[in-house]
Structures are given as C-alpha cells and as structure tokens.
Amino acid sequence: MGMCAAMTVTNTSSSLESNTTGVTAFSMPSWQLALWATVYLALMLVAVIGNATVIWIILAHQRMRTVTNYFIVNLALSDLSMAAFNVAFNFIYASHNIWYFGRAFCYFQNLFPIMSIFVSIYSMTAIAADRYMAIVHPFQPRLSSLATKAVIVGIWLVALALAFPQCLYSTITVDQGATKCKVIWPEDSEGRKRLLYHLVLIVLIYFLPLLVMFLAYSVIGFTLWRRGVPRHQAHGANLRHLQAKKFVKMMVLVVVTFAICWLPYHFYFILDKFWKDIYHQKFIQQVYLVIFWVAMSSTMYNPIIYCCLNHRFRSGFRLAFRCCPWVTPIEEDKIELTHTPSISMRLNRCHTKEIVCMAGDLAPSEAINGQAGGPPEGVLTEL
Numbered sequence: 001m002g003m004c005a006a007m008t009v010t011n012t013s014s015s016l017e018s019n020t021t022g023v024t025a026f027s028m029p030s031w032q033l034a035l036w037a038t039v040y041l042a043l044m045l046v047a048v049i050g051n052a053t054v055i056w057i058i059l060a061h062q063r064m065r066t067v068t069n070y071f072i073v074n075l076a077l078s079d080l081s082m083a084a085f086n087v088a089f090n091f092i093y094a095s096h097n098i099w100y101f102g103r104a105f106c107y108f109q110n111l112f113p114i115m116s117i118f119v120s121i122y123s124m125t126a127i128a129a130d131r132y133m134a135i136v137h138p139f140q141p142r143l144s145s146l147a148t149k150a151v152i153v154g155i156w157l158v159a160l161a162l163a164f165p166q167c168l169y170s171t172i173t174v175d176q177g178a179t180k181c182k183v184i185w186p187e188d189s190e191g192r193k194r195l196l197y198h199l200v201l202i203v204l205i206y207f208l209p210l211l212v213m214f215l216a217y218s219v220i221g222f223t224l225w226r227r228g229v230p231r232h233q234a235h236g237a238n239l240r241h242l243q244a245k246k247f248v249k250m251m252v253l254v255v256v257t258f259a260i261c262w263l264p265y266h267f268y269f270i271l272d273k274f275w276k277d278i279y280h281q282k283f284i285q286q287v288y289l290v291i292f293w294v295a296m297s298s299t300m301y302n303p304i305i306y307c308c309l310n311h312r313f314r315s316g317f318r319l320a321f322r323c324c325p326w327v328t329p330i331e332e333d334k335i336e337l338t339h340t341p342s343i344s345m346r347l348n349r350c351h352t353k354e355i356v357c358m359a360g361d362l363a364p365s366e367a368i369n370g371q372a373g374g375p376p377e378g379v380l381t382e383l
Contacts, residue, residue: 169185
C-alpha cells in the first residue's frame with residue numbers, strides 16, 4: 001500500500017471506533033464482506049500473475065535484458081510485492097478494524113508499503129531519465145548493466161531510509177477489546193510531526209517524481225515529433241521512429257495510470273485536517289475501501305499495458321500462457337524474444353552521423369545485450 005501511517009489502512013483503521021466485545025462498530029454484513037473480498041482477490045491474482053510474467057519475459061530471454069527492462073523488472077517486482085504482501089492483510093484490517101497479524105508484521109506493514117511505492121515511482125523516473133539520455137543526448141555515455149543494478153539497489157536503500165520512521169514508531173495497542181496496529185509519534189499530541197512527515201512523503205513519492213517525468217517526457221516527445229527521418233533511410237528509420245513513439249506513449253500511459261490511481265489515496269490521509277471527525281463517520285469505511293482498491297489496482301495495470309502496446313511483451317505473454325486453450329502462440333513469438341539482428345543490419349544503421357543521431361532519437365530500449373557506456377550503437381532495438 002502507500003505511506004503507512006500516512007498511507008496504510010493500519011493508521012486509518014486505528015482511527016475507527018470499536019466496541020467492548022472486540023467486534024468493531026464498522027463490521028460489515030457477510031454479503032458485503034464477500035463482495036469486497038472477491039474484488040480484492042481478483043486484483044491480487046491479476047497483479048501477481050501479470051507482474052510475475054513480466055519478470056519472466058525479461059529475465060528468461062537474453063534479448064530482453066536491457067537497461068530499460070531492468071528498471072521495468074524492478075517496477076514489476078515492487079508491484080508484485082505490494083499485491084502479495086500488503087493488499088490482503090490491510091483489506092482484512094480495514095474490514096474488521098482488528099489487527100490479527102502480530103507485532104512483527106505490524107512493523108513490516110508500516111515499513112514496506114512506503115518502500116514499495118517509492119521503488120515503483122522512482123523506477124519509472126529512472127526509465128524516463130534513461131530514455132531522455134538515449135533520445136535527447138545520444139552521444140553521452142550510457143549506464144552499464146552493473147551501474148543499472150547499482151541504481152536499483154540505491155533506490156531500495158533510499159526507500160528503506162524514508163520508510164524507517166513508520167516502522168520505528170509502530171506499536172500494538174488494545175482499544176476497548178480490539179487489537180490495533182498504530183503508528184504513534186512521540187510528543188506529537190497535535191499531530192504536527194505526523195502531518196509534516198506525510199506531506200514530505202507526498203512530495204517525495206508523488207509530486208516531485210511526477211514533475212521530473214513530465215518534463216523528461218515533454219522534451220522526449222518534442223524531440224521525437226519534431227525531427228524528421230532522412231529520405232534515404234525512409235523504410236527502416238520510419239519503422240524505428242514509429243516504435244520509439246509507441247514506447248514513449250506506453251510509458252506515459254504507465255505514469256498517468258499510476259498518478260490517477262494514487263492521487264485520491266494521498267489526499268485521503270490529510271482529510272482530518274479539514275474535517276476533524278471524518279474517520280469516525282460510518283461511511284468512511286466504504287470510501288476507504290474504494291480508494292484503497294483504486295490505489296492498489298495500479299499494481300495490475302502495467303502488465304496489461306505492456307501486453308497491449310508492445311509486441312515483444314505480447315509475444316512473451318502468449319508464450320507464458322500457451323497452455324491456456326484460448327491462447328495460441330504463433331511462430332514469430334519465440335523469434336521475437338530470441339532473434340538478434342544481423343551485424344550487417346546494425347552497421348548499416350550507423351554509417352553516418354545523421355543516422356547515429358536518429359539512433360538516440362528512436363531508441364525505445366538499449367542495445368541488444370543491454371550494455372552501454374559509450375555512444376549509441378546505431379538505432380537501438382525496441383523493448
């Protein structure tokens with residue numbers, strides 16, 4: 001989930017009143033609980049299976065192991081972990097308002113969601129920065145595979161540091177017979193420290209990276225759409241130019257989807273500053289479950305977007321689900337993930353400086369082997 005005390009059900013539920021029997025005042029009828037459980041279960045299945053398939057497509061096929069795709073693996077891993085380790089537990093807490101999972105998992109649930117959302121959005125930011133360098137500055141040194149992995153590790157370490165206060169101040173309490181998992185800030189009776197922390201989180205894991213990506217993709221789009229293709233390279237270059245545009249559109253859709261899904265959730269946790277007792281209202285549970293589902297649904301959309309908008313991922317999904325009776329792989333699917341362009345084709349793409357410039361402009365991903373560190377090697381291939 002999102003920012004634990006700022007961004008998890010853990011905190012929200014702890015605000016709701018409970019009765020002396022241990023059954024909360026916000027307990028739902030059985031039919032309503034079953035309906036919500038079905039909706040959340042469907043989300044989890046799609047997110048876990050979809051992101052696991054994306055990871056397999058990239059790591060199991062040498063051609064897919066590129067710098068850009070390593071960041072996509074990191075994004076998919078973050079989304080998969082969020083769906084697997086956060087959704088069900090926080091749904092149960094939100095629907096019962098009782099913490100069943102012990103002290104250790106209380107710490108984890110107030111730590112991991114912030115880490116996961118940070119990793120997700122900064123993986124997208126890293127992809128935008130990588131595409132910016134490839135397209136706008138094609139002659140600048142590029143990240144190597146080793147440097148890319150170091151960046152990924154750095155993202156996780158910064159995420160851990162940012163989320164640590166939530167874990168540090170997590171505690172288990174008993175409120176009128178019901179066990180709660182809360183984040184209690186020391187000497188913060190008016191909630192100022194909590195509010196400041198949440199606002200900083202919202203800026204760092206939402207508005208700031210979105211601003212960076214907006215600027216990066218704006219420049220990338222301007223570069224791609226304003227620069228023409230040399231006539232003597234019309235056939236191949238036009239195709240690669242079209243592929244580059246498709247990749248940019250795909251990643252912009254990923255970012256926009258993420259932004260839309262998480263916007264209501266971020267604002268939900270500062271509502272009490274405008275309506276003091278809003279978290280004690282009966283309707284707030286249903287409002288929260290809707291907002292929480294929308295935020296968590298961001299973990300399942302990316303595989304669908306990749307499959308719909310990228311032919312290599314589409315081939316990978318057909319191969320991954322070839323055992324399903326409604327999926328029919330074609331002969332080109334395996335070739336699409338394993339075939340490497342001939343050396344003559346690659347040399348032909350970079351025989352002039354003009355075409356090398358186009359290489360940076362058109363590149364939707366890294367060179368075939370994913371290695372970089374020098375000027376681009378001709379027009380780079382699609383994801």
